[in-house]
Amino acid sequence: MARFAKNAERRQDVIAGSVLLLFAIVWTVTVWLTVPPGYGAGPRAFPFWLGVGLTVLSALLLLKGLIGPYGPVEAVAEEDAEPAVSPLLRLKLVVLVCAIIVAFGWLMPKIGFMPATALTVAVTLVGPLGERRPVLVIGMALGIALGAWLAFGKVLGAYMPTGSWLSIF
């Protein structure tokens, strides 16, 4: 378990170092090619030298991951241990959460804040979260929609989208 934790740390550093190094090189080259130098420390200087700095630090992180020591193995406390889910499931959940956020953002100006909120909450609970208690699903969907509408729209006076397809609230 402990040895696995150290291997995981090494793997994380290799992945982070590689991705960031690639990003830093692309960033630095793009800045050099697209941003005019200007006079003295012009508009190019800061993003360019930041890109160079990130390239160096990412390369160091990659190097550390490839050949650096990670010290003696340590026991991992139970509460610090990672939740046991596969990387693929984790990726799916990341995509899922992002999709829910985007879908809600897209729905709001189409059907209005309250229907969009109730629908998003209900679908999220029943779908990805596997909730099967109708009282909880309906209660949360209506409760959050109404509570948010009252708090943001009525109390704070924030703009609530009313909907171009369906204009109820």
Next chain:
Amino acid sequence: LGPGRHQQDGLMELFYTAAQAAFSPATLFAIAAGSLLGVLFGAVPGLTFTVAMALVVPMSFSLDTAPAIGLLLGTYIGGMTGGSVSAILLGIPGTPSAAATVLDGYQLTRRGKASLALGTAVIASAFGGIVSLIVMVASVDTVAKLALRFGPAETFALLVFGLSTICGLAQKSLLKGFIAGILGVLVMTIGIDEMEGVLRLTFGTVVLQQGVSLLVAMIALFAVPHVIDAFVKHYAEERRPEAIADVRAELPTLSDLGKNFWLMLRCSLLGTGIGAIPGTGGPIAAFLAYAHARKSSKTPERFGRGEMAGVVAPEAANNAVTGGAMIPLLSLGIPGDPATAILLSGLLIHGLIPGPMLFINNPGEIYEIYLAIIISYVAVVAIQLFGIRFFVQLLRVPAHLLAVGIIIMCAYGAFTIRNSVFDVVSVAVLGAMAYGLTRVNIPLTPIILGLVLGPSIEREFRTALILSEGEPSIFVGSVPAAVFLGLALVVVSTQVVRTVRATLIARKMEDKARASVTPSE
């Protein structure tokens, strides 16, 4: 009448106007709402109050300045105090600052003294906060007056020092701390260059011309990874422990408070001092205070077994951090942690630019800030004393159900910034990237501070070079600039030496482990 009398009358008038704004029903309601939200997010483990602050900033758009300040400060102070609830009841700190409170707070609960521990924690928290406010009021003006003499070179040096302490001191890995800091500053260079009007990395799109929205980035960095984590834990079928069935907050007696008065005062001053150093913050202050309480106690062996002083000390210190952190924030415009960085962005939205000029341009709002802090502490004490049963119920709500509500707040908060679906999409994309960074242990705190301080660092750097006609010696030409850059160098080099030493020790230990395995093979 002399000029002194006129000045005094002017100040009184300013204070009176500020008090009218601070005690208006709208502001009082905003402070109460912010405090409640802060305490709730602080109390629930995993739901940090930084998430609450990121979600509250867009909501403050529609408010006037005084209620907006009240909402933000109430959330900040409520969150800092709320962490003790789950620390005492469940043995799980609601916020990292409350980790030291667990040591004795949870033991007190196991001994049936949960109510008294909660009540004492609330009083110690409010005491720490008010002491730090007094220190802040006494010192912030002086620091600001000193900073008024700073030119662009000195300001640049100061900002670099602030960022280097945050990247270097507060992170487990110096390398990753600096990578994160650079990422934050780098992202903020996207958009129109404010000095020459040149487009930088916009790729011909109009939406990128305004650059990355600070608020979108904050919601993405703090709220989205939290939601993803809650979903992951739900799929891993992790269950939160049950809270205690029935509990209420019980105020300590005056004699109990008297016994710990000097300890509370010392820990409050310690917390204020720690809070004033960017990159340190609540957890460090709380653990130092706990160590101090144990060391100065006549019965140190009782610590860790349910000693009330073990709750008083960290709670006074971690709340005193709020006033301490306000000193560099208000006088120099340097936030010390993510919460104050978000607070800074909220103040900016309402036209208040933290820094030395704030005291000249907005003296009335400064008084409003002071008063809002005091009212927030009163609100927090009332909420915790009377609402504790409600919090106990909330601690039972599974994290994935709370996460559903946060998804709605994330998306609506992003939408309301510019009424734009693009901002909602940005939150999702940046949030996924932020989650990826947390998976490879790149800390998010330096990123957010890089985002906040980045534009100022670039502006001051370039202005200084224009003034010196390209001569870089301007950055060491004055004593303050040289001192700040020197300090930044000391912080970085100390951390580099420590990292190299740790690497060498790790190498030696690995070699030893290998050598001990080889013969048996």
